[in-house]
Amino acid sequence: MPALPYAARATGLVGSVIDSSTSLLHKQTHDIVRFAMGSPAAEAVPARILSTIAADELSRPAAYDYAATEGDPPLHAALLDMLRGTSDETTADRLTVTAGGMQGLDLFCKIFVDPGDLVVVESPTYTNGSATALSYGAELLEVPVDGDGMIVDDLPRLLDGRTPKAIYTIPTFQNPSGATLSLERRHRLLELARSWGSMVIDDDPYGLLRFEGDPLPTLRELGAGDPLVFAVRTFSKIIAPGLRVGWVDADPELQRLLINAKQAMDTCTNLPAQRLLTGFLAGGHLEAHLVTQRAEYKRRKEAMHAALTEHFDDIAHWTDPEGGFFLWVTLENGVDTEKLFEVALAEGVAFIPGPAFSPTGRFTDAFRLCFASTPPDRIHEGITRLRRATAKLSPA
Amino acid sequence: MPALPYAARATGLVGSVIDSSTSLLHKQTHDIVRFAMGSPAAEAVPARILSTIAADELSRPAAYDYAATEGDPPLHAALLDMLRGTSDETTADRLTVTAGGMQGLDLFCKIFVDPGDLVVVESPTYTNGSATALSYGAELLEVPVDGDGMIVDDLPRLLDGRTPKAIYTIPTFQNPSGATLSLERRHRLLELARSWGSMVIDDDPYGLLRFEGDPLPTLRELGAGDPLVFAVRTFSKIIAPGLRVGWVDADPELQRLLINAKQAMDTCTNLPAQRLLTGFLAGGHLEAHLVTQRAEYKRRKEAMHAALTEHFDDIAHWTDPEGGFFLWVTLENGVDTEKLFEVALAEGVAFIPGPAFSPTGRFTDAFRLCFASTPPDRIHEGITRLRRATAKLSPA
Numbered sequence: 001m002p003a004l005p006y007a008a009r010a011t012g013l014v015g016s017v018i019d020s021s022t023s024l025l026h027k028q029t030h031d032i033v034r035f036a037m038g039s040p041a042a043e044a045v046p047a048r049i050l051s052t053i054a055a056d057e058l059s060r061p062a063a064y065d066y067a068a069t070e071g072d073p074p075l076h077a078a079l080l081d082m083l084r085g086t087s088d089e090t091t092a093d094r095l096t097v098t099a100g101g102m103q104g105l106d107l108f109c110k111i112f113v114d115p116g117d118l119v120v121v122e123s124p125t126y127t128n129g130s131a132t133a134l135s136y137g138a139e140l141l142e143v144p145v146d147g148d149g150m151i152v153d154d155l156p157r158l159l160d161g162r163t164p165k166a167i168y169t170i171p172t173f174q175n176p177s178g179a180t181l182s183l184e185r186r187h188r189l190l191e192l193a194r195s196w197g198s199m200v201i202d203d204d205p206y207g208l209l210r211f212e213g214d215p216l217p218t219l220r221e222l223g224a225g226d227p228l229v230f231a232v233r234t235f236s237k238i239i240a241p242g243l244r245v246g247w248v249d250a251d252p253e254l255q256r257l258l259i260n261a262k263q264a265m266d267t268c269t270n271l272p273a274q275r276l277l278t279g280f281l282a283g284g285h286l287e288a289h290l291v292t293q294r295a296e297y298k299r300r301k302e303a304m305h306a307a308l309t310e311h312f313d314d315i316a317h318w319t320d321p322e323g324g325f326f327l328w329v330t331l332e333n334g335v336d337t338e339k340l341f342e343v344a345l346a347e348g349v350a351f352i353p354g355p356a357f358s359p360t361g362r363f364t365d366a367f368r369l370c371f372a373s374t375p376p377d378r379i380h381e382g383i384t385r386l387r388r389a390t391a392k393l394s395p396a
Numbered sequence: 397m398p399a400l401p402y403a404a405r406a407t408g409l410v411g412s413v414i415d416s417s418t419s420l421l422h423k424q425t426h427d428i429v430r431f432a433m434g435s436p437a438a439e440a441v442p443a444r445i446l447s448t449i450a451a452d453e454l455s456r457p458a459a460y461d462y463a464a465t466e467g468d469p470p471l472h473a474a475l476l477d478m479l480r481g482t483s484d485e486t487t488a489d490r491l492t493v494t495a496g497g498m499q500g501l502d503l504f505c506k507i508f509v510d511p512g513d514l515v516v517v518e519s520p521t522y523t524n525g526s527a528t529a530l531s532y533g534a535e536l537l538e539v540p541v542d543g544d545g546m547i548v549d550d551l552p553r554l555l556d557g558r559t560p561k562a563i564y565t566i567p568t569f570q571n572p573s574g575a576t577l578s579l580e581r582r583h584r585l586l587e588l589a590r591s592w593g594s595m596v597i598d599d600d601p602y603g604l605l606r607f608e609g610d611p612l613p614t615l616r617e618l619g620a621g622d623p624l625v626f627a628v629r630t631f632s633k634i635i636a637p638g639l640r641v642g643w644v645d646a647d648p649e650l651q652r653l654l655i656n657a658k659q660a661m662d663t664c665t666n667l668p669a670q671r672l673l674t675g676f677l678a679g680g681h682l683e684a685h686l687v688t689q690r691a692e693y694k695r696r697k698e699a700m701h702a703a704l705t706e707h708f709d710d711i712a713h714w715t716d717p718e719g720g721f722f723l724w725v726t727l728e729n730g731v732d733t734e735k736l737f738e739v740a741l742a743e744g745v746a747f748i749p750g751p752a753f754s755p756t757g758r759f760t761d762a763f764r765l766c767f768a769s770t771p772p773d774r775i776h777e778g779i780t781r782l783r784r785a786t787a788k789l790s791p792a
Binding site: 037039042043045047048050051054055058059060061062063064065066067099100102103106110115128131132134135239240241242243244245260261263264265266267268269270271272273276 | 438439450454496528656659660661663666
């Protein structure tokens with residue numbers, strides 16, 4: 001048998017370490033405290049309500065047919081209702097339903113990114129998002145993030161005269177840092193993008209999960225219909241990721257291209273999940289669900305902060321997100337977090353090491369913790385184990 | 397507001413005519429006989445069984461989490477059982493679950509197709525498949541199809557010394573022609589592909605829906621593990637398209653790349669649908685379901701043949717598929733089938749015109765009819781209307 005004659009393109013940035021942690025999630029590994037994946041807690045998934053909706057909706061053959069590529073019309077209607085009065089209020093001609101937020105990013109790249117195009121990403125950034133841009137041949141430029149999100153004023157210097165095709169940002173409760181782009185930087189980012197004619201990918205999966213502080217307008221709202229702003233949204237974090245339903249909010253002139261591109265990707269988004277979500281939204285369940293989730297995630301973040309203060313105060317610092325799922329820990333003791341990962345796993349705790357969040361492998365001293373999917377007592381146990389693992393690599 | 401500074405890439409081949417027929421499917425248009433879309437009949441979708449499975453499976457929060465990117469392990473197991481003893485018998489390390497067959501094609505292109513690569517397609521071919529290759533910058537070469545499928549022996553001459561990166565074929569009950577690649581041509585195709593080191597994309601959505609004639613081994617089976625053969629399969633036609641679940645069967649060395657590529661596309665395939673399918677397969681429902689479908693689709697093809705013979709014998713010829721969903725009608729009276737589409741729609745019947753199945757707009761004299769989704773009495777009504785429409789364009 002001949003070997004493959006082509007060097008198959010490695011499209012992902014996800015290295016062996018994350019592979020381990022990903023597959024962990026799907027194995028019955030005993031007693032691992034899992035801070036790795038960005039999934040809602042099992043108890044946060046409204047399975048009871050969804051299965052009640054399923055009993056009705058999924059008994060109909062029409063629920064299993066191809067959906068309209070732009071999204072099932074009843075879901076469009078329910079989405080418009082859901083967004084009315086929010087920072088993401090929109091119109092049907094701007095909406096395209098996608099297979100989660102990831103497909104929004106893939107659609108953007110399929111339509112806009114040519115080989116060699118420069119795409120600005122945050123540093124650290126969401127790995128799969130930057131991997132998508134790479135899979136279309138983009139060149140990535142990493143711009144550092146601080147407590148106020150991407151350091152937008154560094155952009156002109158880092159670009160060094162080049163013009164980016166697109167600027168990819170998760171402005172609110174950023175993955176992985178938990179940082180939120182300040183209002184001033186939001187305005188400045190749009191101003192710079194307009195001056196260059198660059199598109200802005202406004203990826204905001206966590207915005208509805210704010211549990212502290214004052215809400216900020218989305219880039220979508222600040223853009224006020226500017227066709228340069230391409231907004232990517234998802235139900236993954238607010239309801240359930242396994243449904244694989246999200247949406248793009250973009251200039252109406254793009255909708256036809258989005259539909260054509262999506263037809264060449266997966267034809268349409270799975271219809272049973274769209275029907276379940278329509279039932280959930282139209283049934284008025286979302287607001288109560290979000291209120292509960294926000295309170296619980298706040299409790300969990302505080303538990304993680306307390307545990308970190310107890311166990312890591314002497315050797316690390318960490319971020320203080322006002323919402324979302326993640327915080328970012330930077331070690332000050334020289335321990336390599338990819339090495340720490342293996343030791344921590346043996347101690348019974350999983351996280352994702354920093355280099356997974358940088359296309360150039362930065363952040364060997366940092367790691368991401370998901371506080372959202374673990375109850376407070378288990379968070380304490382996990383952070384205790386993590387400190388034990390750190391001590392093994394750093395006997396001092 | 398600035399206009400978009402970039403020429404967004406038009407990735408689809410799906411022109412306005414198909415757009416109309418696609419959106420038709422999703423509107424409550426009165427009394428249209430729909431031969432356009434390739435959906436199973438509503439009465440062919442096992443909604444009752446699936447909703448019974450949903451009542452159990454979808455009451456569990458774990459059914460809504462991220463799935464393993466390669467596919468939910470229970471679905472892997474059920475698939476291996478389903479395929480045991482068939483021409484597609486395989487092993488878990490060759491399987492990647494996808495969002496329908498389309499995503500199998502998209503994955504192939506994302507991993508293998510570079511701008512300028514030559515990809516051989518059948519002529520006519522499945523539009524969205526060729527659109528996917530185009531969206532990665534492929535150049536397409538169309539090879540004619542006759543009653544025995546792709547005319548493989550024409551390939552060397554048409555290639556004119558060039559080497560294709562891949563050969564894309566739907567060997568069995570081809571979309572749109574209904575033709576099946578003969579055993580001799582299957583062997584010859586593999587032989588040529590090996591001589592060039594070209595990959596073969598073996599896209600076989602309809603193989604299990606044979607209602608006449610003797611089964612042929614799949615290219616996958618004939619390839620006997622040759623890493624050049626990349627097999628794309630789906631549940632869309634045999635169970636339901638809205639679930640968006642299919643699978644790729646490829647060389648085990650590709651599985652890691654497929655996982656990475658899929659993580660940059662949609663993270664994973666929606667888990668509720670995977671759980672429903674696992675329940676359906678593990679519950680032993682598939683075989684009885686297929687037996688019923690095959691008998692019904694045979695009845696419908698025969699009804700369409702009878703109606704065509706009654707109304708079109710003097711001005712057209714058509715194919716005689718031994719399975720699947722489609723037959724292909726070629727008019728001999730000079731009527732342009734894109735023009736016919738509009739007139740036919742006004743008469744209350746929809747089909748897809750031939751040029752939609754060719755990247756260069758061939759087949760202005762032909763169209764595709766789906767016989768699978770319409771009961772026999774409606775098939776007769778639809779063909780009667782179609783003849784009326786044809787008469788309006790061709791008064792002779």
